[in-house]
Amino acid sequence: MNENASGADRQQEAQLIARAREGDRVALRELVDLHKDRLFAFIWRMTRNHHDAEDICQEAFLKAFASLGTFSTKYRFSTWLFTIGYRVCLNGLRRKRNVTGELDVSALSLAGENGASQSLESEEAGQLKQKVWEAVDRLSIPQRAAVLLFYRHELSCQEIARVLEFPVATVKSHLHRGRGRLREMLESLNEEDLHQFRSLSG
Amino acid sequence: MRCEEARQLFDAYLDGELSKSLATELAAHRVRCPACRRALALLEVSGQIIASDREPVTLDEDFSGRLLACVEAPERRWPLRVRRTLFYAGPLAAAAVIALAFLGVFDRGNGAQPHEVAGHKETREVPVYVPGEESTGDSGVNSPDETAAAEYALEQWMKQAQQNSEAKRQSVESLHKALDLTIGQWLDILEEAKDASASEEHFPGADTPLEVDGNETDPIDIPVDPVD
Ligand SMILES: [Zn+2]
Numbered sequence: 001m002n003e004n005a006s007g008a009d010r011q012q013e014a015q016l017i018a019r020a021r022e023g024d025r026v027a028l029r030e031l032v033d034l035h036k037d038r039l040f041a042f043i044w045r046m047t048r049n050h051h052d053a054e055d056i057c058q059e060a061f062l063k064a065f066a067s068l069g070t071f072s073t074k075y076r077f078s079t080w081l082f083t084i085g086y087r088v089c090l091n092g093l094r095r096k097r098n099v100t101g102e103l104d105v106s107a108l109s110l111a112g113e114n115g116a117s118q119s120l121e122s123e124e125a126g127q128l129k130q131k132v133w134e135a136v137d138r139l140s141i142p143q144r145a146a147v148l149l150f151y152r153h154e155l156s157c158q159e160i161a162r163v164l165e166f167p168v169a170t171v172k173s174h175l176h177r178g179r180g181r182l183r184e185m186l187e188s189l190n191e192e193d194l195h196q197f198r199s200l201s202g
Numbered sequence: 203m204r205c206e207e208a209r210q211l212f213d214a215y216l217d218g219e220l221s222k223s224l225a226t227e228l229a230a231h232r233v234r235c236p237a238c239r240r241a242l243a244l245l246e247v248s249g250q251i252i253a254s255d256r257e258p259v260t261l262d263e264d265f266s267g268r269l270l271a272c273v274e275a276p277e278r279r280w281p282l283r284v285r286r287t288l289f290y291a292g293p294l295a296a297a298a299v300i301a302l303a304f305l306g307v308f309d310r311g312n313g314a315q316p317h318e319v320a321g322h323k324e325t326r327e328v329p330v331y332v333p334g335e336e337s338t339g340d341s342g343v344n345s346p347d348e349t350a351a352a353e354y355a356l357e358q359w360m361k362q363a364q365q366n367s368e369a370k371r372q373s374v375e376s377l378h379k380a381l382d383l384t385i386g387q388w389l390d391i392l393e394e395a396k397d398a399s400a401s402e403e404h405f406p407g408a409d410t411p412l413e414v415d416g417n418e419t420d421p422i423d424i425p426v427d428p429v430d
Contacts, residue, residue: 025270025274028270028273029266029270032265032266032269032270033266036261036265036266037260037261040259040260040261041255041257041259044257044259045255045257050259054261054262054265057261057265058265058268058269058272061269062269062272062273065273128247128251129251132247132248132251132252133251135248136252147252148252151249151252151253152252152253152255154253157217172213172217175213175217176213179212179213179216179245179248179249182244182245182248183241183244183245183248186244186247186248187244
């Protein structure tokens with residue numbers, strides 16, 4: 001997922017994949033260690049359930065390894081892995097969503113998880129963060145995925161399109177509508193909160 | 203620039219796709235318009251917060267180790283174990299596995315709908331195995347009718363598979379494929395098998411893509427576009 005991955009990085013990745021295909025345990029482990037945290041961060045934000053997210057990550061890696069032979073190193077392994085992970089995740093989320101395609105946010109334990117856990121952060125900034133993440137949780141699945149991949153994982157709309165398997169225009173529409181909904185949900189914030197955070201984050 | 207025009211530029215601006223001249227126009231409007239300033243600030247602040255997500259949730263420390271153990275010893279994880287069984291033991295083992303699935307052995311209590319087997323497809327709410335999902339109340343115990351339907355489907359399929367060795371091969375192939383997916387999707391396959399058992403030459407599903415919600419394919423078969 002590194003937008004700035006150099007040619008050398010890509011070459012290194014290709015070598016790693018080649019070894020992994022041979023069943024090289026060290027290479028497989030390296031692939032897991034390189035990608036697990038980013039994949040987990042994404043899936044956890046999508047599912048908001050640690051256990052589910054871990055299982056989904058495991059399944060995604062196993063599926064990826066099982067079909068390493070079909071993977072072309074012309075592509076980024078991470079994009080491919082995210083594509084598989086999102087697919088697996090979608091299967092799980094489909095079970096939980098209601099007819100409008102929303103997660104049942106009432107089932108999430110929002111308090112505490114998104115709270116002001118960083119000690120160096122002001123209460124206001126912590127509350128603002130919490131509000132933003134609560135709003136993210138209320139986005140539709142593709143909106144949330146697009147927003148997370150764009151901001152948190154710094155993917156281009158083209159890369160997001162590959163992961164979500166949508167045309168780029170559809171990705172943009174999800175991203176834009178997601179933003180619009182975030183803004184609506186955050187409208188209740190007062191100017192001071194905003195000012196506070198902006199001065200904190202420089 | 204009016205507010206309406208300014209707001210139409212927000213997304214392009216936030217996507218980093220606004221031309222310099224339009225960005226300047228937008229900045230000028232922003233300076234003098236409190237409403238747009240606030241709206242844009244909300245959008246920017248959301249993006250910043252999401253981008254700087256450092257929620258201290260992490261995978262278990264031994265995730266990599268456990269994962270590699272699964273790669274090396276698939277029998278530790280039932281889907282892989284089942285897959286191996288199918289692969290080596292052939293259709294009868296597959297049939298047994300499917301039978302167990304019908305009887306709810308693999309149903310984690312998340313409400314697999316066995317009545318789909320009896321041909322009710324008004325909902326496409328395919329039972330999907332959700333790891334760790336809490337029971338939603340439906341037990342995995344099927345009613346006698348449902349079990350009978352399942353057994354009937356199984357019986358038809360076995361009969362058919364035994365009649366034709368080609369069908370056998372395709373059955374294993376298709377089940378192998380199905381096991382990469384979900385229990386719910388197996389149920390669909392068996393439903394098709396039941397429907398088609400009277401007329402078809404082989405186990406349906408062997409040459410048709412498995413679908414959920416119309417057009418889902420297995421993720422591992424998804425081609426990924428070339429990196430630009
Ligand atoms: Zn304005």
